[in-house]
Amino acid sequence: MQKANTSGKRRNFRPDFIPVCERNHVAKKRRGGEIHRGRIPPFPPIHRKPVKQMATRFVYADNAATTRLLPSVLEAMTPYLTEEYGNPSSLYSFGQSSRQAVDRARETVARCLNCRPDEVFFTSGGSEADNWAIKMTAEALSKKGKKHIISTVFEHHAVLHTLDSLKKHGFEITLLPVYDNGVVRVEDVKAALRPDTALVSVMFANNEIGTIQPIAEIGALCREAGVLFHTDAVQAVGHVPVDFAGMNIDMLSLSAHKFHGPKGMGALILRKGVRFGNLIDGGAQEKGRRAGTENTAGIVGLAKAMELACGSMEANTPRLTAMRDRLIHGLLSSVERCRLNGDPVRRLPGNVNISFEGIEGESLLLMLDFKGICASSGSACTSGSLDPSHVLLAIGLPHAVAHGSLRLTLSEETTEEDIDYMLAEIPPIVRRLRDMSPLWEHILKGETVE
Numbered sequence: 001m002q003k004a005n006t007s008g009k010r011r012n013f014r015p016d017f018i019p020v021c022e023r024n025h026v027a028k029k030r031r032g033g034e035i036h037r038g039r040i041p042p043f044p045p046i047h048r049k050p051v052k053q054m055a056t057r058f059v060y061a062d063n064a065a066t067t068r069l070l071p072s073v074l075e076a077m078t079p080y081l082t083e084e085y086g087n088p089s090s091l092y093s094f095g096q097s098s099r100q101a102v103d104r105a106r107e108t109v110a111r112c113l114n115c116r117p118d119e120v121f122f123t124s125g126g127s128e129a130d131n132w133a134i135k136m137t138a139e140a141l142s143k144k145g146k147k148h149i150i151s152t153v154f155e156h157h158a159v160l161h162t163l164d165s166l167k168k169h170g171f172e173i174t175l176l177p178v179y180d181n182g183v184v185r186v187e188d189v190k191a192a193l194r195p196d197t198a199l200v201s202v203m204f205a206n207n208e209i210g211t212i213q214p215i216a217e218i219g220a221l222c223r224e225a226g227v228l229f230h231t232d233a234v235q236a237v238g239h240v241p242v243d244f245a246g247m248n249i250d251m252l253s254l255s256a257h258k259f260h261g262p263k264g265m266g267a268l269i270l271r272k273g274v275r276f277g278n279l280i281d282g283g284a285q286e287k288g289r290r291a292g293t294e295n296t297a298g299i300v301g302l303a304k305a306m307e308l309a310c311g312s313m314e315a316n317t318p319r320l321t322a323m324r325d326r327l328i329h330g331l332l333s334s335v336e337r338c339r340l341n342g343d344p345v346r347r348l349p350g351n352v353n354i355s356f357e358g359i360e361g362e363s364l365l366l367m368l369d370f371k372g373i374c375a376s377s378g379s380a381c382t383s384g385s386l387d388p389s390h391v392l393l394a395i396g397l398p399h400a401v402a403h404g405s406l407r408l409t410l411s412e413e414t415t416e417e418d419i420d421y422m423l424a425e426i427p428p429i430v431r432r433l434r435d436m437s438p439l440w441e442h443i444l445k446g447e448t449v450e
Helices: 020-025 071-080 093-113 126-142 157-167 186-192 215-225 296-334 361-370 390-394 416-436 440-444
Strands: 027-031 034-038 120-123 148-152 172-176 197-201 228-232 251-255 266-270 338-340 351-356 405-409
Touching: 071 296, 093 120, 093 266, 093 296, 120 126, 120 296, 126 157, 126 197, 126 228, 126 251, 126 266, 148 157, 157 172, 172 186, 186 215, 197 215, 215 228, 296 338, 296 351, 296 416, 361 405, 361 416
Parallel strands: 148 172, 148 197, 197 228, 228 251
Antiparallel strands: 027 034, 120 266, 251 266, 338 351, 351 405
């Protein structure tokens, strides 16, 4: 019988033994014409320090993905995470204090968006609001024989995947083109309307290329035709003026963490008189339409963040637009064979989306991270997919060009020094990646690359 190792020292295993945790990292190395198995990784290990120690500067340029929670928003939320913890549905005064906070928040949201307080329904975020609006509308109007829905090819997946689900249940979906500038044409919406159209859903502003859609015109068209109109305004609220009543919107989705509010908090604005099913049954919360104890702190945080964003929008927009344009022009002028994606004017004030030929977006992101720059790419690298962005394909980019996209999204916290730093660091990184690419030579020769 083999004696147990009690020395506390690691046993010397056989050289050909590979622990389970290392089996996926086994390399093969050719020695003297033979292939030997061993623990030799394909590349030497990289001992990385935190980004802020490696880079000379830290620049957060991914505000379309999420934003920093403002200290003043956290301050507004804190009492409802600590001492003011009463259930808003309780009748005693301690709980009613939370109820009053929820009611005040609802009034704030209504004031910012020009809607009624009783039209505001709090949700866990934009995706939930999108699902609720589309699915419940479809369910209600299908009973009247309306099973046709109009949307666009470059909606957020919260909309597109919901439509795919409805398609499996007999709904007919029309996805409108957005052309090379990334803007929906009102005449296309009008041409697609049918007697059995239940809903039109067009996003307010695109999450990748930042193009702003003609929402008021589409809303007026739908109102005249008697068709419900939903807009995913997740990227728009807090960044551009949104007038729920004035733009003839029936349903609007928003998310707090896109304008410096808390994650996991959003809202569906539902025009009074539009009736459809409940999202969650089991309680009287949100007028009986979404059961579950209210996230009082999150609701307060959403309202505070929206109030701050809408209140400072007029002052922030010119500054953000100027920085955006300086970054766009700087990159386009310093890097050959690159292009701006989306309309240069009709876009969010803080959105920059540029494609660089001959590189992979994932590689660009990793090298930018090493320099302390947080950004995103048009490739769905986080999902494990190598497919390019459906948004970039929708505006006509070839796969090879769409793969090399970079999205930089600014906020009011972005500085001119941040812009200088990105303009200094991005071009040489692109050139380095192109030098490493076996495709770049073919591109320069004018050869087709797929």
